[in-house]
Amino acid sequence: MQQKKIINIIEHGYYSKPIVNYILSTTNNNTIRFFLLHLKYLWNNDIEKAYEYAEKVNNLTDKKILRELARLNKIEILILKNDIDNAKKEYTIIKKNLKNLPQYGRRIIVPGLKLLASNFNENKYVIRKWSKKYEKNYAEKCVIKYSEARKYANLGDKIKASRLFLDGYRYAKKFPHPTMMYIGLNNSAWQIKDMNIKKATYIVKQLEYIMGYYFEDLYNIINGFDTSLKIENINNSIDIIDTINIITLLNIKNKILNHSKINKIKKQYNYSKIKKQYLEYNYDILLKSFFNKNYKEITYELFATYSSLIKKPKFNLINAIYLVQNNKKNEITELFKKNIIFLKNLLDPHPFYKARKFLIFQLLKNGRNINELISIYSKLSLKEKIILDIFLRNHIRYDIKWEINPKCNNNLLIQFSKRYNFGKKRSIFAYFYFDEEYRDLLNNILKKFPLQ
Known part of the structure; x- marks a missing residue:
């Protein structure tokens, strides 16, 4: 596979995971394999393994750009380890090697060098001679805005810093690069929260939406939720209950926070007191509007x-649909009120869940045999539902123009995509989001659908 295509793919950061997994399943080139495995370990926060595979890439010389990109990440790892001397040595090497790289390689390396320059008491403009051609590139513009924002934040000009972080977010959105989008919104909301709570609230709702749209794991977005909690607390918003519940439930998988830390968060933000308001909220007016929709919409x-x-x-989805279908408004209302978190996010969703719902709506919009899909889904185990949930969301989440035309001989996957009209290419990328172990589990789930 051409290096240029790989560069264009990985420029999206962690968002390129499905395509990285797909390439790993098809390539025999060791340099490409080692580099992509290096990225995956980096994304999973396993810096020891990430460093090990960066070294493997550096020891191979057939792909110069991948070697220097691995070196760039090595520098960040060395800085994390506080090994500044070796980090500086690698930084000097990569600057020296820039002139030997093609422009498309420099395009992705130069922004990273600019961010690293301050660690070595160098002004970012020492590498400006390489960067003039790339300042029309959205990645470069985003990095410049974030660098300027941090400068103003350090000077105490939080309003200017917030605006610059927001400008950087808008550039990141055009890639798209979800991690950089997240960084921009998170920092923008944080800087402005004590001066303009209305604006901070608007920004943090966008942040929560982005987290729900693009991310499944807590370790990538834990700081964003901290910002959410601070702003929702200032607003006395009942959304704080959903935010704390999301953190708690995502933490079951990632185990970033221990039990005492979760309890500390609940105590700090008056969880018990606000939960009472949450449970007593009157949704009757919103329910009337909900029942005015047609059967398909409901x-x-x-x-x-x-x-x-x-x-x-705690109810069977098919039973709930049956009650709606037969106009059992009183029974369905009682059922919902016994499941208040479901009811709240059905009628007035937290932005995190609103984004997830949007992904499903977009998928179902042009789908076929959806009632059958829902019927079979309702019979799956909890673990199977969670895997299928992610798989379905991924169809829309990763539906952008990638520089690759995937081929797949997985007949289960292709038949599933055809039966429900989800799009072959979208289904392949949704499938390759999962690592091999979970792809096997997904295959077993797909066998439960009538795909002949």
Whole structure:
């Protein structure tokens, strides 16, 4: 595979994971394999393994750009380890090697060098001679805005810093690069929260939406939720209950926070007191509006909400749809009120869940045999539902123009995509988001659908 295509793919950062997994399943080139494995370890926060594979890439010389990109990441790892001397040596090497790289390689390396320059008491403009051609590149513009924002933040001009972080976010959105989008919104909201809570609230809702749209794991977005909690606390918003619940439930998988830390968060933000308001909220007016929708809209709303929640409600989805279909408004209302978190996010969703619901709505919009899909989904185990939820969301989440035309001989996957009209290419990328172990589990789930 051409280095240029790989560069264009990985420029999206962690967002390129499905394509990275796909390439790993098809390539025999060791340099490419080692480099992509290096990236995966880096994304999973396993810096020891990431460093090991960066060294393997550096020891091979057939792909110069990948070697220097691995070196760039090595520098960051060495800085994390406080090994500044070796980091400086690698930094000097990469600057020296820049002139031997093609322009498309420099395009992705130069922004990284600019961010690293301050660690070695160098002004970012020492590498400006390489960067003039790339300042029209969205990545470069984003990095420049973030660098300027940090400068103003250090000077105490939080309003200017917030605006610059927001400008950088808008450039990152055009890639798209979800991690850089997240960084921009998170920092923008944080800087402005004590001076303009209305603006901070608007920004943090965008942040929560981005986290729900692009991310499944807590370790990538834990600081964003900290910003959310601070701003929701200032606003006395009942959304703080959903935010704390999302953190708690995502933490079950990633185990970033121990039990005492979760309890400390709940105590700090008056969880018990606000939860009482949350449970007593009157949703009757919103329910009337909900029941005015047609059967198809209501079915999709129920499925989108059910599949978006991390913790599933205590009722059978098909039974709920049956009650709606037969106009049992009193019974369905009672059922919902016994599952208040479901009801709240059905009618007035937290931005994190609103984004997840949107992904499902977009997928179902042009789908076929959706009632059958929902019926079979409702019979799956909890673990199977969670895997399928992610798989379905991924169809829209990764639906951008990638520089690769994937081929797949997995007949289960292709038949599933055809039966429900989800799009072959979208299904392949949604599938390769998962590592091999989970792809095997997904295959077993797909066998439960009538794909002949």
